[in-house]
Amino acid sequence: MYNLILGVIEINLSERQKRIIEIVKNNEPITSKEIANKLNLTRGALRADLSVLTMASLLEAKPKVGYTYSEGSGYLNNLEEIYGKKVKEVKSVAVVVKKRTSVYDAIVKLFLEDVGSLYVIDDDEILVGVLSRKDLLKMTIGETDINQMPVSVVMTRMPHLFTVKDEDAVFEAAKKIVDYEVDSLPVVEQLTDQAGEVIEDKFKVIGRVSKTTIARIFVDCKLQI
Numbered sequence: 001m002y003n004l005i006l007g008v009i010e011i012n013l014s015e016r017q018k019r020i021i022e023i024v025k026n027n028e029p030i031t032s033k034e035i036a037n038k039l040n041l042t043r044g045a046l047r048a049d050l051s052v053l054t055m056a057s058l059l060e061a062k063p064k065v066g067y068t069y070s071e072g073s074g075y076l077n078n079l080e081e082i083y084g085k086k087v088k089e090v091k092s093v094a095v096v097v098k099k100r101t102s103v104y105d106a107i108v109k110l111f112l113e114d115v116g117s118l119y120v121i122d123d124d125e126i127l128v129g130v131l132s133r134k135d136l137l138k139m140t141i142g143e144t145d146i147n148q149m150p151v152s153v154v155m156t157r158m159p160h161l162f163t164v165k166d167e168d169a170v171f172e173a174a175k176k177i178v179d180y181e182v183d184s185l186p187v188v189e190q191l192t193d194q195a196g197e198v199i200e201d202k203f204k205v206i207g208r209v210s211k212t213t214i215a216r217i218f219v220d221c222k223l224q225i
Contacts, residue, residue, distance in 0.1 A: 014049070016039070016049055017049050017052065017053060019039065020035060020039075020046070020049055020050070020053060020059075021053065021058060021059070021069065023035055023038050023039070024059055024067050024068065024069050025069045028066070028067065028068040028069055029062060029065045029066035029067065029068050030066045030067055031066040031067070032046060032047075032050060032066075032067065034066070035050075035067065050067070054067075057070055058070065084169070085169070085170040085217070086166065086167055086168070086169065086170070087164050087165065087166055087167070087168045087169070087170060087172075087173055087187055087207075087209055088166035088167070088187075088207075089170075090170055090209065090213055090217060091166075091187045091206075091207030091208060091209055091213070092207060092208055092209075092210070092213060093207065093208070094119050094186060094187070094205045094206070094207050094208040095109065095110075095113045095115050095117075095118055095119070095208070096118065096119045096120070096121050096205055097109060097118050097119075097120055097121075097131070097151060098120070098121060098122070098123070099120050099121070099122055099128055099129065099150060099151060099152040099155070100150050100152070101120075101150065101151050102146065102147055102148065102149060102150060102151070103136060103139045103140075103144075103146040103147075103149045103150070103151055103153075103154060104146040104147045106118055106131055106136060106151045107136050107140070107146070110131075110133065110136065115184070115208075115210075116132065116133055116183035116184055116210065116211075117130055117131060117132050117133075117182070117183050117184045117208075117210075118130070118131040118151075119131075119186050119205050119208070120151055120152065120155045121205065125204060125205075126191070126202055126203065126204065127158060127161070127163075127186060127188060127203045127204065127205050128152075128155075128157065128158055129151075129152065129155030129156055129157045129158065129161070130155060130156050130161055130186065131151055131154065131155050131156075132156075132182075132183060133183075135154050135155065135156070136154070138154070139154055158201050158203075159201045161186070162176050162180050162182060162185055163185060163186050163187070163188045163203065164176065164185050164186075164187055164188070164209060165187065165188060165189070165190075166187060166189070166206070166207075170209075170214070170217065173185055173209045173214070174214045177209075177210075177211060177214065183210060183211055184208050184209060184210035184211065184213075185208065185209050185210075186203075186205050186207075186208055187205070187206050187207035187208060187209060188203035188204065188205055188206065189203065189204045189206050190202065190203055191203065191204060
């Protein structure tokens with residue numbers, strides 16, 4: 001009952017912490033001394049447990065009153081809300097270029113749109129690659145004619161891309177960004193044929209999730225506390 005599930009993360013409370021919660025729920029408000037007496041312990045022995053439960057917003061400590069039960073608000077609930085969010089709730093508009101676009105034009109678009117990555121599509125608007133700032137910067141070094149070279153030469157191609165879908169959890173998107181050390185992930189919709197069968201590695205880009213997206217979610221969470 002008191003194992004807190006935060007998306008795919010589980011925080012296990014100790015048996016004593018669970019017992020403390022039950023005591024407070026049934027006797028609130030109750031002082032730390034009274035809790036200790038019910039458990040046949042000293043107040044000092046409970047100090048760490050009460051600190052954990054208070055910081056987790058499962059208990060609220062009121063000066064000269066005692067402890068009350070307060071599940072339903074606080075930082076853990078905000079975390080639960082974060083990890084429970086779907087990608088479709090936080091995605092932003094994807095910035096795309098055609099695979100025939102020149103490296104020069106891609107660089108201009110990257111900076112005008114102020115993004116870290118561009119997604120490359122073909123004439124059927126199917127995702128075929130991704131361009132990072134580093135990819136484009138490499139092409140400006142040397143004697144390459146970036147006005148003539150198409151981005152298809154320098155992009156990272158399918159199927160070597162990391163993607164997320166609308167129904168994926170925000171936590172999964174954040175984990176992929178960290179694990180694969182990328183600036184952003186394209187949010188995709190898998191295409192199907194006329195019979196409704198999924199077409200392998202054929203995706204339409206319907207959004208993006210970036211490092212900034214994830215950071216903003218956590219900042220907003222903190223401001224709500």
